[in-house]
Amino acid sequence: MVRMKRVQAVVDRRKPEWLKVKLPGGITFSRVKNLVAGGGLHTVCESAHCPNIGECWSRQTATFMLMGDTCTRNCRFCAVPGGPVAPLDADEPRRVAQAVQELGLHYAVITSVTRDDLADGGASHFARTIQEIRRARPSCQVEVLIPDFQGRRDALQTVIDAGPDVLNHNVETVPRLYALARPQADYQRSLHLLKEAHAQGAKTKSGLMVGLGEDSEEVLQVMHDLYRNGCRMLTIGQYLQPSKRHLPVARYVPPKEFDELKRSGLRLGFAHIEAGPLVRSSYHAEQQWAALAKRAPRQSEPVLSRGQPALARDERTIIGR
Ligand code: SF4
Numbered sequence: 001m002v003r004m005k006r007v008q009a010v011v012d013r014r015k016p017e018w019l020k021v022k023l024p025g026g027i028t029f030s031r032v033k034n035l036v037a038g039g040g041l042h043t044v045c046e047s048a049h050c051p052n053i054g055e056c057w058s059r060q061t062a063t064f065m066l067m068g069d070t071c072t073r074n075c076r077f078c079a080v081p082g083g084p085v086a087p088l089d090a091d092e093p094r095r096v097a098q099a100v101q102e103l104g105l106h107y108a109v110i111t112s113v114t115r116d117d118l119a120d121g122g123a124s125h126f127a128r129t130i131q132e133i134r135r136a137r138p139s140c141q142v143e144v145l146i147p148d149f150q151g152r153r154d155a156l157q158t159v160i161d162a163g164p165d166v167l168n169h170n171v172e173t174v175p176r177l178y179a180l181a182r183p184q185a186d187y188q189r190s191l192h193l194l195k196e197a198h199a200q201g202a203k204t205k206s207g208l209m210v211g212l213g214e215d216s217e218e219v220l221q222v223m224h225d226l227y228r229n230g231c232r233m234l235t236i237g238q239y240l241q242p243s244k245r246h247l248p249v250a251r252y253v254p255p256k257e258f259d260e261l262k263r264s265g266l267r268l269g270f271a272h273i274e275a276g277p278l279v280r281s282s283y284h285a286e287q288q289w290a291a292l293a294k295r296a297p298r299q300s301e302p303v304l305s306r307g308q309p310a311l312a313r314d315e316r317t318i319i320g321r
Pocket of ligand 1 (some may be wrong): 037046050051052053054056057061062091146280281282283284
């Protein structure tokens with residue numbers, strides 16, 4: 001049984017041992033840093049203060065963030081600042097592709113800030129970036145981690161038509177915490193996006209954070225919702241407070257609870273789950289893709305209908321065991 005308690009009144013907010021990471025550095029790390037800076041590019045690794053930056057950049061992987069480093073939303077968990085956004089840089093897709101080629105990536109993860117100011121939410125910019133990477137490095141798989149495009153179906157279609165190998169969209173947290181953590185987002189809208197992409201044959205992936213005040217039943221329900229909307233890859237990681245202005249950590253979830261969540265998700269039918277305190281959306285993305293590719297037939301399973309009961313008693317038993 002996953003034992004994840006609801007928010008405790010008093011929380012020890014000192015970081016536990018399992019969240020401590022080495023300071024980033026080394027030749028490969030510096031090479032990635034110079035390449036990103038030299039190309040006038042942004043990465044979510046830096047902008048979101050990702051704790052894995054030392055590990056990932058030393059392995060020569062990075063997640064590029066398109067369309068600037070400020071966001072039109074103000075999610076209270078996210079380190080990327082909200083504020084005035086820059087006009088689109090039409091040459092950015094080419095420069096991202098060039099960086100992918102120079103790094104010799106076999107698997108590229110591309111994300112963006114949310115751009116609700118743009119008519120298509122930046123979907124065509126995503127599409128151009130996918131096309132440029134295909135041109136510059138045809139052997140490279142491309143995963144896109146996209147915003148919800150405010151539910152605009154044509155925008156989603158633009159990205160799907162560009163043919164990413166994986167289409168990732170994070171639900172981030174349980175629906176009860178949306179108003180607190182991401183007030184401009186909508187849980188059902190995100191599920192619908194994943195369902196729509198899956199229905200068109202896209203390989204879909206999502207992610208959520210724990211430690212924001214959710215309980216185990218809620219997390220299991222989200223996993224169930226994602227699965228029945230066609231999602232087959234999932235990341236689950238610990239929420240970390242980027243600054244005092246952001247939501248506090250409600251709880252540091254111990255590694256063994258992540259293991260239990262992973263087991264529960266695999267029993268549900270997910271092809272791959274990456275779960276752990278330091279896991280982020282793009283963490284070990286290439287390995288996740290490989291796991292999904294091995295189990296490709298499951299991706300075409302029919303999506304359960306919306307009208308089905310949310311989490312039946314027998315399913316609770318299965319996933320909570
Ligand atoms: S986990 Fe993702 S965001 Fe974090 S450093 Fe690695 S590639 Fe960058």
